[in-house]
Amino acid sequence: xxxxxxxxxxxxxxxxxxxxxxxxxxxxxxxxxxxxxxxxxxxxxxxxxxxxxxxxxxxxxxxxxxxxxxxxxxxxxxxxxxxxxxxxxxxxxxxxxxxxxxxxxxxxxxxxxxxxxxxxxxxxxxxxxxxxxxxxxxxxxxxxxxxxxxxxxxxxxxxxxxxxxxxxxxxxxxxxxxxxxxxxxxxxxxxxxxxxxxxxxxxxxxxxxxxxxxxxxxxxxxxxxxxxxxxxxxxxxxxxxxxxxxxxxxxxxxxxxxxxxxxxxxxxxxxxxxxxxxxxxxxxxxxxxxxxxxxxxxxxxxxxxxxx
Numbered sequence: 001x002x003x004x005x006x007x008x009x010x011x012x013x014x015x016x017x018x019x020x021x022x023x024x025x026x027x028x029x030x031x032x033x034x035x036x037x038x039x040x041x042x043x044x045x046x047x048x049x050x051x052x053x054x055x056x057x058x059x060x061x062x063x064x065x066x067x068x069x070x071x072x073x074x075x076x077x078x079x080x081x082x083x084x085x086x087x088x089x090x091x092x093x094x095x096x097x098x099x100x101x102x103x104x105x106x107x108x109x110x111x112x113x114x115x116x117x118x119x120x121x122x123x124x125x126x127x128x129x130x131x132x133x134x135x136x137x138x139x140x141x142x143x144x145x146x147x148x149x150x151x152x153x154x155x156x157x158x159x160x161x162x163x164x165x166x167x168x169x170x171x172x173x174x175x176x177x178x179x180x181x182x183x184x185x186x187x188x189x190x191x192x193x194x195x196x197x198x199x200x201x202x203x204x205x206x207x208x209x210x211x212x213x214x215x216x217x218x219x220x221x222x223x224x225x226x227x228x229x230x231x232x233x234x235x236x237x238x239x240x241x242x243x244x245x246x247x248x249x250x251x252x253x254x255x256x257x258x259x260x261x262x263x264x265x266x267x268x269x270x271x272x273x274x275x276x277x278x279x280x281x282x283x284x285x286x287x288x289x290x291x292x293x294x295x296x297x298x299x300x301x302x303x304x305x306x307x308x
Contacts, residue, residue, distance in 0.1 A: 019260040022047030025103050025149075026259065027096060027142070029083060029135070030110025032059035035157075035218050037066075038252035039107065039259075044071040046260060051099070053092055053110075053138075055082045083110055083134030084120040086304055093141035102149035103142055105259050108135040108195075109157045115184045117176060124303075125176045131191035133174075136198055137304040143211075150210025151265055155258055156199040158215040160275050164189030168197075168286055170295040174303060194296065196271055197286060201293040203269035212268035214258055219274035221251035246274070 026043050030036035031052040040050055044067040054060040060078040067076045077099075081092035096103070114127040124133060139154060146152050164186050173194065176187045199215035206213060254274045258264060271287070273279050286292055301307060 018046055019257075019262060020047050021105075021260045023049065024105060025049045025051065025100060026105040026107065027051045027053060027079075027103050028107040028109055029053040029081070029138070032056060032063055035221055035248045035251040035255065036107075036109040037063055038248040039109065039255040040076070041067060041070055042249075042252055042256045043259065044074040044076065046256075048074075048105075050074070050076040051079055051096065052076060053079045053081045053083075053096075055080070081138075083138070084124075084126045084129040086122050086124075086129070086134065086137055089134050089137045090141065093138055096142060097145055100145055103145045103152070104149045105153045105155070106139060106142060106146060107155045107157070107255060107259060108139060109155075109255065110135075111157065111159075111191075113184065113188045115181045117178060117187075124174060127187065128174060128176055128191055128194075131188075132194040132198065133300065133304055135195070136300050137306065139202070140301075140306055146211055147206075147209055152211045153259055154199075154202065154211060154213045155255060156195045156213070156215040157255065158195040158199070158217060158271070159189070159192040160217045160273060160278050161185065161189040162193035162196050163281075163284055165193035165284075165286075166190070168193065168292065168296070170292060170299055173296065173299070193284070193286060194300075197293045197296055198300070199271075200269055200287065201290075201297045204290070205297075207268070212264075212266060214268060215271045216254055216258060217271070217273040217275055217278075218251035218254050219246045221246045221248055 021043060026048045028036060028040055028050065031040040032054045040052060040063060044050055050067065052060050052063060057078060057080050064076045064078060067074050079092050079095050082088040111131045112127055118126045120126040120129045166186060176190060179187045196215045199213050203213040254272060258272060
């Protein structure tokens with residue numbers, strides 16, 4: 001497995017030929033809005049077959065119609081799933097396994113930033129379940145379709161907010177505690193640090209199989225993620241007209257490149273950032289702690305009902 005002691009930087013490539021992914025099946029979560037929608041449209045234009053894992057079927061059908069208009073001949077379908085509901089994740093994974101023998105690319109993109117704790121139906125914090133537990137379970141349940149598709153790729157959309165997480169206790173990480181608007185950034189950052197560590201541990205577990213696993217930060221993007229933070233929404237909207245905040249399409253470029261660039265074939269176990277300057281910073285301590293990552297995996301597997 002390739003590794004690096006420093007963060008990798010993915011920058012925009014203008015004037016370059018697009019990498020084709022003709023006929024490759026891409027399963028992507030959170031594709032009804034923001035960078036997920038933009039990535040789905042871009043990959044469809046490059047020839048991918050798409051399966052959109054989304055909570056709202058009507059919104060998913062709207063994106064499928066957009067794909068069909070913008071990429072004639074493109075193939076896209078919908079699988080309904082609420083990632084915060086682990087039973088819904090199991091049903092969606094079963095549906096995908098029934099439909100497809102091989103999955104070449106899995107993009108765990110969906111995410112929320114809640115400003116207060118809220119319990120999901122399974123008793124876990126909703127933000128933790130949507131951002132981490134649900135993607136962890138979905139990925140593991142689809143591995144039997146991803147491994148035979150090697151060389152295959154798994155992407156986990158994380159965030160530079162993982163730097164705000166603070167210390168992780170592997171025996172109690174699921175307890176985000178009580179938080180309000182200011183404290184929500186640390187809680188959100190914890191879910192994103194868990195994503196980064198999940199991707200790193202999965203990369204080690206799949207080393208030598210031909211399945212690469214990487215996590216990424218798409219940069220600060222003007223999406224409806226910030227719409228949930230009403231006080232920030234006008235600021236982010238205004239900054240979207242400056243170089244400080246990226247459009248959804250610009251944020252999606254990092255995802256699309258990691259999903260399609262042949263130069264990245266076999267690159268695994270890395271965290272890529274699209275935020276200028278932060279690629280020069282050293283990784284947080286938890287990213288170097290393989291024992292922590294292994295224990296987090298084991299505890300997460302217990303929580304979601306999988307064998308470690």
